[in-house]
Amino acid sequence: MAPPFMVSAPGKVIVFGEHAAVYNQPAIAAAISLRSYLLVTTLSKSKRTVRLNFKDIGLDHTWALSDLPWNAFQVPCKKKSYHSTVNYLDEELLDTILPHAEAVSLDLPEEQRKIHIKSATAFLYLFLSLGSENCPGFVYTLRSTIPTGAGLGSSASVCVCLSAAMLLQTHSLAGPHPQQPREEAMLQVERINQWAFVGEMCIHGSPSGVDNTVASRGAALPLLLVDTQQSRSTSVQLQKVITMRDNHPRLTDILLDGIGQISAAALEIISPPYPTDHYQAEVIRELGPLIRVNHGLLVSLGVSHPRIERVCQLVDDAQIGWTKLTGAGGGGCAIALFQPEAPREEIGNLIKTLADEGFKTNEIVLGADGFQDIDLEKFENAVDAQEIEELVGE
Ligand SMILES: Nc1ncnc2c1ncn2[C@@H]1O[C@H](COP(=O)(O)OP(=O)(O)OP(=O)(O)O)[C@@H](O)[C@H]1O
Ligand SMILES: C[C@@](O)(CCO)CC(=O)[O-]
Known part of the structure; x- marks a missing residue:
C-alpha cells in the first residue's frame, strides 16, 4: 500500500x-x-x-x-x-x-x-x-x-x-x-x-x-493585507464585469485596458535589476499612485464594496500610503502599501483602528518555505x- x-x-x-x-x-x-x-x-x-x-x-x-x-x-x-x-x-x-x-x-x-x-x-x-x-x-x-x-x-x-x-x-x-x-x-x-x-x-x-x-x-x-471579513464569490464578481461589458462594451474596454496599462507600468518599475535597499523607497513611491489609480478603475467596474471603501478612507485619512482591493472584490481583502517614510507608530495606530472596526490585518510574508x-x-x-x-x- x-x-x-x-x-x-x-x-x-x-x-x-x-x-x-x-x-x-x-x-x-x-x-x-x-x-x-x-x-x-x-x-x-x-x-x-x-x-x-x-x-x-x-x-x-x-x-x-x-x-x-x-x-x-x-x-x-x-x-x-x-x-x-x-x-x-x-x-x-x-x-x-x-x-x-x-x-x-x-x-x-x-x-x-x-x-x-x-x-x-x-x-x-x-x-x-x-x-x-x-x-x-x-x-x-x-x-x-x-x-x-x-x-x-x-x-x-x-x-x-x-x-x-x-x-x-x-x-x-x-x-x-x-x-x-x-x-x-x-x-x-x-x-x-x-x-x-x-x-x-x-x-x-x-x-x-x-x-x-x-x-x-x-x-x-511586501504589503499590509486587510481582510474585510465580507465573504463573496469570485464568479459573481466576474459576472458583474461581463454584464457591464455587454451593456457598455467600449467604456468597459477602456477601463480594462487602463488596468492593463497600469500593470505594464508597474512591471517596468519592479523589473530587474531588482531594487536594492537604497532605491527600494523610490520604487514604492512610484508604485503607490498606480495602486490608487488601479483601485479607482476597479470601483468604476463596480467590483468594490463599502467595507473596502472604508479601508481606503482610513488609509487616506492617515496619509501614510495607498490602498486597493485585491482579487475579485465585492468584499474580501484590500492591500495597503505604505510610504517609505510612514512612521511605524502611525502604521500601528492605523492597524489598531482597522481592528477596532472589525477588519483583520496581516503584514504578509512572501515566498515562505514549505x-x-x-x-x-x-x-x-x-x-x-x-x-x-x-x-x-x-
Ligand atoms: N479550505 C477549503 N477547502 C475546500 N474548498 C475550498 C477551500 N477554500 C476555498 N475552497 C473552494 O474555493 C471556492 C472559493 O473560491 P472563490 O474564487 O470564490 O474565492 P477565492 O479563491 O478565495 O478568491 P479569489 O478567486 O478572488 O482569489 C469555494 O467555493 C470552494 O469551492
Ligand atoms: C478577478 C480575477 O481577475 C482574480 C481573482 O483572484 C479573476 C481571474 O483572474 O481569474
Whole structure:
C-alpha cells in the first residue's frame, strides 16, 4: 500500500490587474505565506471508496469508486492524458459528474452546499480525468489557512494541491529533487498548473489562470493585507464585469485596458535589476499612485464594496500610503502599501483602528518555505488556521 503523502500550495495577492487579466491584460501577483495542505492516504485493497474530507468548509463525503462515471471519461475522443492541455470544460463530462457532486451535504443550507458542490465538482473532474477505475481507494484530507472567498486565491491553491497530488499518484511527475534540471522542473510545474486551471474552471467558470499560476510558481512584494471579513464569490464578481461589458462594451474596454496599462507600468518599475535597499523607497513611491489609480478603475467596474471603501478612507485619512482591493472584490481583502517614510507608530495606530472596526490585518510574508515532518494525525485534527500554522512551522 502506498504511504500517505502531503502537498501544499500558497494563496496569492494580486497587486495589479485583477479582472483585466480575464480579458488578456497583464497582471502582477505575489504568493503569500497562507497555504493549503492536502494529505492523501491510500486505503487497503478491500475499501473501494474515495473520501473527500475538506474540514475547513465542513465537507466530508465518500463515493463508491464503482459508482463514478469512469466510462464517460474513457471514451477515446474524451480521454485526456496527464500531458494534455485542457483549456475548456467538456459540458458532457460535467453533466455526468454533476449528480455525484450534487450528492454532497444534502442536509446543509443551499448557500453552504453551493460551496461544497463547487469543490466536489473540481475534485471529481480531476480525479476522473487523471485517475482510473482500478485505482485503490483514497482519502483526500485538505486543510487551509487561506480564508475562503476573501480574494486570496483559496480555490486556486486547493486546485493546485489536487492537481499535484493526482499527478503524483499517477506517477506523471518526477521529482522535485535537487539534481533535477531547471527546464524539467518548470515543465512539471506547468503540468500541475494546467490541471489546476481545469479545477479553477469548475469553481469559477471563466478564470484567467493568474491565481493558479501564482499558487504553482510563486513571486514576491511586501504589503499590509486587510481582510474585510465580507465573504463573496469570485464568479459573481466576474459576472458583474461581463454584464457591464455587454451593456457598455467600449467604456468597459477602456477601463480594462487602463488596468492593463497600469500593470505594464508597474512591471517596468519592479523589473530587474531588482531594487536594492537604497532605491527600494523610490520604487514604492512610484508604485503607490498606480495602486490608487488601479483601485479607482476597479470601483468604476463596480467590483468594490463599502467595507473596502472604508479601508481606503482610513488609509487616506492617515496619509501614510495607498490602498486597493485585491482579487475579485465585492468584499474580501484590500492591500495597503505604505510610504517609505510612514512612521511605524502611525502604521500601528492605523492597524489598531482597522481592528477596532472589525477588519483583520496581516503584514504578509512572501515566498515562505514549505513544510517538513508534520504529525499527520495532529494535522487532520487541528482546530483552526493558527493550529495548522503551528504544526507546519510557519
Ligand atoms: N479550505 C477549503 N477547502 C475546500 N474548498 C475550498 C477551500 N477554500 C476555498 N475552497 C473552494 O474555493 C471556492 C472559493 O473560491 P472563490 O474564487 O470564490 O474565492 P477565492 O479563491 O478565495 O478568491 P479569489 O478567486 O478572488 O482569489 C469555494 O467555493 C470552494 O469551492
Ligand atoms: C478577478 C480575477 O481577475 C482574480 C481573482 O483572484 C479573476 C481571474 O483572474 O481569474
